[in-house]
Amino acid sequence: MPETARAAILGRLHAAAGPVSALPALGKAPPDAPASKGWTAEERRTRLRKAMEAVKTEFLEATEEGWPRAVRDFLVAQGARRVAYGPATKAGRALAAAFPPGTPPELVPYDRPVEELKGALFSDIDAGFTAVRSAIAETGSLVLWPSPEEPRLLSLVPPLHIALLRSADIKETFTSTIREEGWARGMPANALLISGPSKTADIEQTLAYGVHGPKRLVVVLV
Amino acid sequence: MSPDGPTPSAPDFHAASSKALLDAPLRANFRRAMDGLMAKRAAQFPDPADWNALRARAASIRARTLAKLPELLETLEKKCISNGLEVHWATTTGEANAIVLKILRDHGATRLVKGKSMVSEEMHLNDFLAENGVESLETDLGEYIIQLDHETPSHIIMPAIHKNKQQIARLFGQKIRDAVYTEDVDALTATARRVLRQKFFEAEAGLSGVNFAVAETGTLCLVENEGNGRMSTHVPKVHIAVMGLEKVVERLEDVPPLLTVLTRSATGQPISTYFNMITAPRGPGEKDGPREVHLVILDNGRSRIFSDPELQVTLRCIRCGACMNHCPVYTRIGGHAYEAIYPGPIGMILTPQTEGLKRRHELPHASSLCHACAEICPVEIPITRLLVRLRKEGAQPPTGSKVLDAGGGRSRLEELAWAGWQAAHTSPLLYRAMGTALRFFGPLAPRGLPPLSAWTKARTVPKRARKTLHELVREKGIPDA
Numbered sequence: 008m009p010e011t012a013r014a015a016i017l018g019r020l021h022a023a024a025g026p027v028s029a030l031p032a033l034g035k036a037p038p039d040a041p042a043s044k045g046w047t048a049e050e051r052r053t054r055l056r057k058a059m060e061a062v063k064t065e066f067l068e069a070t071e072e073g074w075p076r077a078v079r080d081f082l083v084a085q086g087a088r089r090v091a092y093g094p095a096t097k098a099g100r101a102l103a104a105a106f107p108p109g110t111p112p113e114l115v116p117y118d119r120p121v122e123e124l125k126g127a128l129f130s131d132i133d134a135g136f137t138a139v140r141s142a143i144a145e146t147g148s149l150v151l152w153p154s155p156e157e158p159r160l161l162s163l164v165p166p167l168h169i170a171l172l173r174s175a176d177i178k179e180t181f182t183s184t185i186r187e188e189g190w191a192r193g194m195p196a197n198a199l200l201i202s203g204p205s206k207t208a209d210i211e212q213t214l215a216y217g218v219h220g221p222k223r224l225v226v227v228l229v
Numbered sequence: 230m231s232p233d234g235p236t237p238s239a240p241d242f243h244a245a246s247s248k249a250l251l252d253a254p255l256r257a258n259f260r261r262a263m264d265g266l267m268a269k270r271a272a273q274f275p276d277p278a279d280w281n282a283l284r285a286r287a288a289s290i291r292a293r294t295l296a297k298l299p300e301l302l303e304t305l306e307k308k309c310i311s312n313g314l315e316v317h318w319a320t321t322t323g324e325a326n327a328i329v330l331k332i333l334r335d336h337g338a339t340r341l342v343k344g345k346s347m348v349s350e351e352m353h354l355n356d357f358l359a360e361n362g363v364e365s366l367e368t369d370l371g372e373y374i375i376q377l378d379h380e381t382p383s384h385i386i387m388p389a390i391h392k393n394k395q396q397i398a399r400l401f402g403q404k405i406r407d408a409v410y411t412e413d414v415d416a417l418t419a420t421a422r423r424v425l426r427q428k429f430f431e432a433e434a435g436l437s438g439v440n441f442a443v444a445e446t447g448t449l450c451l452v453e454n455e456g457n458g459r460m461s462t463h464v465p466k467v468h469i470a471v472m473g474l475e476k477v478v479e480r481l482e483d484v485p486p487l488l489t490v491l492t493r494s495a496t497g498q499p500i501s502t503y504f505n506m507i508t509a510p511r512g513p514g515e516k517d518g519p520r521e522v523h524l525v526i527l528d529n530g531r532s533r534i535f536s537d538p539e540l541q542v543t544l545r546c547i548r549c550g551a552c553m554n555h556c557p558v559y560t561r562i563g564g565h566a567y568e569a570i571y572p573g574p575i576g577m578i579l580t581p582q583t584e585g586l587k588r589r590h591e592l593p594h595a596s597s598l599c600h601a602c603a604e605i606c607p608v609e610i611p612i613t614r615l616l617v618r619l620r621k622e623g624a625q626p627p628t629g630s631k632v633l634d635a636g637g638g639r640s641r642l643e644e645l646a647w648a649g650w651q652a653a654h655t656s657p658l659l660y661r662a663m664g665t666a667l668r669f670f671g672p673l674a675p676r677g678l679p680p681l682s683a684w685t686k687a688r689t690v691p692k693r694a695r696k697t698l699h700e701l702v703r704e705k706g707i708p709d710a
Contacts, residue, residue: 012318012319012320012324012528013318015320016318016320016474016526016528016532017299017302017303019528019532019533019535019536020298020299020302020474020532020535021299022536023532023535023536023541024296024297024298024299024535058499062502117516118516119516120516120517121464121516121517124516125430129426129429129430145499146489146499146500147499147500148500148504153515153518154515155512155513155514155515155516158515158516158517158518159459159463159515159517159518160463160464160517163456163459163460163463164460164464180485181484181485181488181489182482182485182486185481185482185484185485186482190446190481191445191446191480191481191482194446194447194448194481194506194508195508195509196507196508196509196510196511196512196515196518197463197505197506197507197508197509197518198448198506198508199459199503199504199505199506200500200503200504201502201503202500202501202502202503202504203502204502205454205455205456205502205503206454206455206502207370207371207418207454207455208387208454208496209369209370209371209374209387209388209389209390210370210371210374210389210392210394210397210414210417210418211258211261211262211393211394211414212261212262212265212266212387212390213394213414215414215415215417215418217418217419217422218370218418218421218422218455218456218457219368219422219425219426219429219455219456219457219460220455220456220459220460220502220503221456
């Protein structure tokens with residue numbers, strides 16, 4: 008059945024495409040994608056913050072040396088007990104160095120298949136920590152490419168997501184990000200734009216945060 | 230039920246819309262929601278020049294896609310297979326249902342979590358799977374609400390918008406164990422979160438729709454705010470994506486211009502909370518993600534629409550729902566009165582083409598042709614022109630037409646009336662005789678009875694002038710030509 012369905016569908020489309028492609032040109036030529044916005048680094052930073060804060064994202068400003076400590080202080084203040092992270096990344100190693108063993112909060116390495124960690128992840132983890140690849144100033148979005156070292160569910164299942172972003176990685180637009188980073192040459196298994204904590208407006212258009220994904224998104228901006 | 234789903238008797242739009250108009254709570258719920266959506270969308274496009282440029286780009290991308298549709302689908306299939314996905318093709322919704330069921334059976338899956346997918350609504354997938362022993366659970370909050378109440382979506386973006394929070398609070402109180410009655414939206418949301426997190430945890434398979442499928446890279450893109458789409462596609466060991474065959478785009482760079490007009494038109498957001506781009510199943514060394522990803526490409530009448538050069542533009546649609554939000558008919562009667570998967574203006578052009586004009590010839594008439602839908606459409610679908618075309622296709626003899634059940638709305642009485650009209654207007658003698666007859670006998674016509682009552686029950690009967698225009702002109706001393 009599948010093969011015949013494929014042949015039937017493509018056969019009909021190919022048969023129809025003849026007269027269609029013979030139609031006169033499709034009106035307006037495709038306008039060029041907009042040129043660079045010309046935003047300075049400071050403008051990109053401001054725009055990103057403004058767009059993300061409008062949808063309840065929280066920001067922690069930190070320095071290159073100080074961010075692991077800032078993350079730890081924040082988590083302590085929130086009363087977090089267990090924090091999942093990817094131990095094999097550069098950011099993961101830096102983070103671990105700021106968490107003395109034996110004192111809460113405890114760092115839980117996401118270093119084995121989800122099947123072995125699922126129970127804890129769904130019920131017993133207070134926060135997930137990831138770095139981000141880049142960010143998009145125009146829409147206020149973090150760009151994540153989950154990897155074996157930093158799995159997909161770190162930024163989804165725990166109720167609090169802490170994301171490490173370096174100001175230098177803030178790009179102008181989604182289009183410029185795709186171009187500058189050459190996405191079309193090779194996409195990862197999963198790429199994500201995250202533009203705030205999980206939300207819904209399905210009941211009377213009333214905005215409610217934290218429906219299925221993280222209830223809070225905290226960006227650590229370096 | 231067969232995989233093809235139920236075949237209910239032909240819907241009666243006049244009856245359903247008349248009933249909806251008298252439903253005060255329903256009208257209040259829609260009025261509030263549609264005003265909100267229109268205002269939010271307008272705030273996203275403050276500059277008309279900017280809007281025109283954005284929609285011209287989006288429209289040209291969709292037009293280019295359709296010009297190469299079969300080739301792009303072949304490229305997409307090739308890329309997806311080389312990325313490790315399995316690709317399935319379905320001519321009918323019945324075939325698509327059978328494909329989904331077979332994948333689930335192969336994995337012994339009895340619990341499926343679903344992200345929002347209008348194609349799965351076309352398939353009546355939930356009912357089909359339930360009858361085959363699979364729990365198919367909607368996890369988008371709006372879809373979850375209506376599934377609890379055994380309803381269908383009344384809006385393609387906001388499926389439960391016909392309900393107010395009191396109705397939802399009562400529903401949760403009745404249907405969810407341990408749920409206490411509350412009208413607090415945050416508390417209602419928290420209840421759904423608690424129930425559905427357990428379901429995400431347990432499900433063996435997840436299903437989603439597709440907003441854009443990129444041929445260049447074989448990437449499936451999903452737009453959502455809640456995170457349930459990511460839960461459904463990342464957590465279970467199998468992910469099944471279902472898409473209408475028109476969802477393909479050529480290049481990755483085509484995605485941002487379409488995404489921006491989609492979220493801004495749909496909900497007035499600069500971007501959705503999550504934009505989830507899936508290119509491959511769990512890779513070597515990856516700790517999570519599905520072991521298998523299946524893509525089901527559904528036709529269900531789309532290739533027929535594609536074969537008509539004028540109607541083909543229907544397939545540009547990116548399902549933003551803006552045409553509904555701005556339609557003076559939809560905003561008053563809501564989505565259910567259309568008795569179709571896709572209500573509102575896009576539904577009025579799509580449904581008659583997929584279900585046929587014999588069943589749905591009334592739908593293209595459910596419009597005042599005010600052009601609000603065509604003006605607001607971010608991909609420039611000339612909806613009103615297509616409505617007029619489909620009205621003609623319904624009423625005229627089906628000579629060489631490619632539209633399903635063309636001529637299916639023909640009426641003997643209507644054809645006789647127009648034949649008489651034509652005869653009168655091509656013969657001066659007959660015209661004068663008709664004018665005289667109408668002056669004397671017209672007032673005697675029974676206004677309270679069909680067909681005249683269709684006009685007079687909502688409108689004042691026009692008063693006839695004592696003299697015709699011809700007579701007045703003659704009195705001025707101007708002779709007949």
